[in-house]
Amino acid sequence: MKTYGLLNGPNLDRLGKREPEVYGHTTLTQLEQLVGDEAKRLKVRLECLQSNREGALIDQISKWADSGLAGMVINAGAFTHTSIALRDAIAGSEIPCVEVHLSNVHKREEFRHRSYMAAACVGVICGLGVEGYLAALRFLVARK
């Protein structure tokens, strides 16, 4: 059975409480449960990590690269717009990766329009809320 990864970055531990008009009412626990249920339907294993620390996200990508992870769904939160180190971790891991954002970052402040990670990912989904994570996982599983 193949294993996929779900990585959530800074402040996403506060989903449901944090700006619900932007990010919705689903909590991180519920989100991980929903993606986990989808993984079960697709007959794959899912490992989840959320961290507010850039280094912890990079360490996890590195571990997953060594363990031969089949694909990764990543919402790096604000690190998307700042972190060359995360971009390098994704590129160096050779894990097929889909970047996801709950909100449509292109409708928002200009600083959210740039993603350092996008060019290292297979694709990007934004503005579809929780559905974006499910679509990303379905895509990665179907792709292989």
Ligand code: DQA
């Ligand atoms: C986000 C968008 C980012 O700009 C923001 O910093 C987040 C969440 C999203 O899911 O819409 O933390 O990645």
